[in-house]
Amino acid sequence: MSRVYNFSAGPSMLPEEVLKTAAEQMLDYNGSGMSVMEMSHRSKVFEEIIQTAEADLRELLNIPDNYKVLFLQGGASSVFAMIPLNLMTKNKKADYVITGQWSKKAFSEAQKYGNARKVASSEDKVFNYIPDLDKSMFDPEADYVHITGNNTIYGTRYTTLPDTGDVPLVADLSSCILSEPIDVTKYGMIYFGAQKNVGPAGVTIVVIREDLLGEPMDITPTMFNLSIHAKNDSLYNTPPCYAIYVCGLVFKHLKKLGGLEKMKEINERKAKVLYDFLDQSKMFHGTVVPKDRSLMNVPFVTDSEELNAKFIKEAAAAGFVNLKGHRTVGGMRASIYNAMPEEGVKALVAFMKKFEEENR
Ligand SMILES: *Cc1c(COP(=O)(O)O)cnc(C)c1O
Numbered sequence: 001m002s003r004v005y006n007f008s009a010g011p012s013m014l015p016e017e018v019l020k021t022a023a024e025q026m027l028d029y030n031g032s033g034m035s036v037m038e039m040s041h042r043s044k045v046f047e048e049i050i051q052t053a054e055a056d057l058r059e060l061l062n063i064p065d066n067y068k069v070l071f072l073q074g075g076a077s078s079v080f081a082m083i084p085l086n087l088m089t090k091n092k093k094a095d096y097v098i099t100g101q102w103s104k105k106a107f108s109e110a111q112k113y114g115n116a117r118k119v120a121s122s123e124d125k126v127f128n129y130i131p132d133l134d135k136s137m138f139d140p141e142a143d144y145v146h147i148t149g150n151n152t153i154y155g156t157r158y159t160t161l162p163d164t165g166d167v168p169l170v171a172d173l174s175s176c177i178l179s180e181p182i183d184v185t186k187y188g189m190i191y192f193g194a195q196k197n198v199g200p201a202g203v204t205i206v207v208i209r210e211d212l213l214g215e216p217m218d219i220t221p222t223m224f225n226l227s228i229h230a231k232n233d234s235l236y237n238t239p240p241c242y243a244i245y246v247c248g249l250v251f252k253h254l255k256k257l258g259g260l261e262k263m264k265e266i267n268e269r270k271a272k273v274l275y276d277f278l279d280q281s282k283m284f285h286g287t288v289v290p291k292d293r294s295l296m297n298v299p300f301v302t303d304s305e306e307l308n309a310k311f312i313k314e315a316a317a318a319g320f321v322n323l324k325g326h327r328t329v330g331g332m333r334a335s336i337y338n339a340m341p342e343e344g345v346k347a348l349v350a351f352m353k354k355f356e357e358e359n360r
Contacts, residue, residue: 005344008322009152009297010175011195013339018249029245036245041238049241050234053248060254063184063207070206070226071234071244076102076174076193078224079204080109083170086216086226087189088114088143095119095142097162100127100151101328102172110146113217119145126329127154129289133162144168144188150176152196153326155299155333156292161186168212175296177205178254179338180264188212197296197337199247202240254338263338270336270345271295277349283307283356287329301331308332311355320348 006013029036032045039046054069063069072078083106088094092114096107098121110116119138120131138145145164150157152175161169168188177192184190189208195201206226213227222228228236254263275293278286278300287299302308308331312324325333336345 002319004319004321005340005347006321007334007336007340007348009196009326009333009335010193011201012197012335012337014199014246015250015253015339018246018253021249022246037242039241041235041241046241049245049248050239053244053251056248056251056255057205060178060251060260061182061184061207066210067184067207068210068213068230069234070208070229071239072204072206072229073202073240074223075201075204076172076191077105079172079191079206080106081113082206082224082226083144083146083189084110084113084116084217085220085224086214087168087170087212088116089214089217090143091141093117093139093142095138095145095164095167097121097131097133097145097147098123099130099148099156100154102152102174103146103148106146106148106172117142122156126287127151127156128287128292130156130158130292135163135165138162138164138167140165140167142167144170146170147172149173149190150179150294150296152297152335153299153333154329155286155288155294155297157294157296159292168209175335175337176294178250178260178263179267179296181260194243194247196335197339199250200243202243203247205247266342267295267336267338270340270342271298273342273345273349274298274334274336277352281352281356283359284332284352287331296337297333297335299325299329299331299333301325301329305330307359310359311352314355315348315351318351320351 026035094110094116096116097119098104107116122129122131145167149171170189171187173190174192175196178197191206194203213230216225278284283302284300315323323332325331
């Protein structure tokens with residue numbers, strides 16, 4: 001068996017320890033005589049799996065008691081609709097900051113259900129920065145302000161959160177959650193699909209302050225009604241049981257590693273190896289303004305399409321896979337989520353150095 005260094009933007013690498021545990025427990029979970037895939041979501045044994053996963057996530061993110069944790073399906077893309085349906089209900093207005101394809105999609109979903117306003121955008125420079133945001137730019141009457149915390153495609157992230165006053169901040173943290181500590185109390189709601197930094201595709205996690213769980217719009221499909229999921233502790237219908245179980249293994253793994261402070265330290269060190277190389281290279285260049293650089297997704301280019309293609313091909317042959325950039329940016333993108341080992345990034349940089357020397 002040989003495993004490659006997988007720089008996929010998502011689904012992406014999982015910790016090897018987690019995959020091994022899942023493999024060991026595949027046929028018989030904890031003496032139950034069955035796989036987690038085969039058990040009732042209403043059984044005692046699964047109840048313990050989902051409750052432990054929630055407790056561990058709460059511990060890792062330091063989630064206060066007045067926030068609900070929901071394990072849902074449909075990806076972050078479904079949450080784009082859940083947000084207006086559930087939250088755009090008082091003044092029927094919401095503010096959106098547009099920093100990439102995902103915030104655009106969240107915004108256009110909200111426009112279907114109410115008065116969604118674009119507050120600022122970085123589209124003028126192919127989303128290579130985070131716009132400056134001042135409190136005066138936000139409507140104090142908005143039901144919420146939406147941001148995308150880390151922009152998976154463009155490789156930018158918020159290093160400070162906007163001051164929205166009393167208006168709840170809602171954030172898509174799909175590609176940065178668990179990469180460093182966050183202050184959950186600064187948000188009304190955060191959400192993330194699992195497949196970037198948490199676990200397998202199929203489960204989407206919403207963390208929402210209880211007072212925001214009101215009456216959604218009448219047209220809200222039951223499965224998009226966050227209050228119903230909250231009342232039923234994520235068991236209104238069959239949840240994505242196996243995906244939740246693997247997320248639980250990842251939470252345990254992170255706790256063992258030393259929690260999110262430790263994870264942040266590792267991620268900063270890892271990203272620095274790559275950014276330091278890009279900053280001195282004569283062939284490869286980062287595409288993002290340095291102050292807004294993501295710790296998780298690192299897009300870069302050479303000055304030639306041919307060279308980009310040659311690099312991607314030779315890198316794949318050498319065991320560095322999924323480095324092709326998103327079609328809207330071109331070039332390359334290395335996604336270096338939690339589970340990418342430091343050796344993987346160091347090995348990639350060594351390969352890039354060698355490629356630069358050989359193709360000068
Ligand atoms: C991947 C991603 C999404 C889309 O997630 P799905 O689970 O495919 O719906 C949304 N937002 C961000 C920031 C992402 O990285």
